Amino acid sequence: MRNARLDSMATVSFGGGTLRTQRTEQGVNTGEVDSVELYRLMIRVQDLELSEAADMLGWSEGRTAAAAEWLSRYELLVPLLGEGSAFGVSTPRSAVSRLMAPLDQQFEHLEREAERLRADLGRYQVTYSEAIHEAEDRNEISTILGLDAINAELESAAARCTEEVLTVQPGGGRKAESLAASWEHTRAMLERGVQMRTIYQHSARFHSATRQYVKQVSTHGGAVRSVDECTDRLIIFDREVAFIPARSDRQIALAIHQPAVVEFLVSVFERFWNDATPFSAHNRAPEVKTLLSGVRMSIIKLLADGETDNAIARRLGVSVRTCRGHIAKIYEDFGARSRCQLGVLIAASGVLDADDEEGDADVDG
Structure with missing residues (x-):
């Protein structure tokens, strides 16, 4: 052969x-x-x-x-x-047993190594938490660096919270993963009787995952409202500690324990809360019409102030594309063909003066 x-x-x-x-x-x-x-x-x-x-x-x-x-x-x-x-x-089955034996040994070794690392780092986590809390006792304002550290501090504060949590969540709807991750701690607080109030921007009402989250919170006794514009992110636990971002990318946060500053931030929250609209888990046609009117009125004011599309979108918590869609409708309503002409028509319409008078009437009343 x-x-x-x-x-x-x-x-x-x-x-x-x-x-x-x-x-x-x-x-x-x-x-x-x-x-x-x-x-x-x-x-x-x-x-x-x-x-x-x-x-x-x-x-x-x-x-x-x-x-x-x-x-x-x-x-x-x-x-x-x-x-x-x-x-x-x-047989393939017996061959698999022979070939997998050394791999199984490696897996067992890696699992033991992983457990050892978890145990070692767990000890450092205890040290970290103790040091942070000691620093909090000494410092009325402390800086927290990095998202992992910020989230760890928020989770720790939520676990210690016994009476009330106040939250401002600016921008549009939150990511479904973020909502799912925060729900466990939120539910735990609500179930042990913590009073929770949360403020979103109106744009979050058109985000399905956020509406579902609001439904869960409301079902467990939390209260949620929305406004057209609000302050940056703010979380206050038991009126004892407040967390605010220290940088626009939210990679650095401040934990504030100074009583006067915390009380001031509580008053800021209360002002927004009093002007806010109850956040329903289901959008109803009349509410949507009112909200859209409010959003467009806010855009008209910001256009009159000379704000760019990007700045307006950021302040209202909507995408630039959504913002431009509202602006296009405003152009149509006023019959304007250019930004300059729109400004003239807005000024001539008296709509801004009428809004100011309405606000004055509310105050006088």
Whole structure:
């Protein structure tokens, strides 16, 4: 069966019952596919030499060697002791057990190492928490660096909270993942009787995940309202500690324990709360119409102040695209064709004066 051409393609040897093959380009291309057919034959015909298998399959010796090498790497070929160069087969299940044994040992080692790291870092976490609280006792305002540290402090403060939490969440709807992550701590506070009040911006009412979260909070006794514009993020626990961002990207926060400053921030919250509209989990047509009118009135005021589209969107907690959609409707309502003309028409309409008079009437009343 052997010839010079086959010898140049591959060499098959079974000395000592060990399969040795030299892969060729042909073997690399066909070995994996052919190995299935060779394995099928070896299962049907026991005590088979590869030269005999090659004859039965009508394959070259090189092709058979490549397929056999593929089977051998998975330990699916078993040399038969005392049978010369004959091979039998091993079941895939037993081969998996043999091949996975060293991997399982590695997994066990990695799991032990992971547990050790958790234990070691857990001790540092205790030290960190103790040091932070000691610093809080000494300092009326402390700086927290990084989102992980900020979230850890918020979770710790939420766990200690016993009476009330006040929250301002500016911008539009929050990400579903963020809401899901915060719900566990929120629910725990509500279930132990903590009074919770939260302020969103009107734009959050059109975000389905936020509406669902508000429904959960309301069902558990929390109160939620919304406003057109509000202050930056603010969280106050038990009127004892307040958290505010110290940078626009919210990577740094301040924890404020100074009683006068905390009380001032509570008064800021109360002013927004008194002007806010109850946040319903379901948008009703009249409410939507009123909210849209309020949003567009806010945009008109900001346009009159010369604010850019980006600045207006940021202040109202909407996307720039949504903001421009509202502006386009305002252009249509006033019949304006340019920004300059819109400004003139807004001033001439008296709409801003009428809004100011309405506010004065409310104050006088």
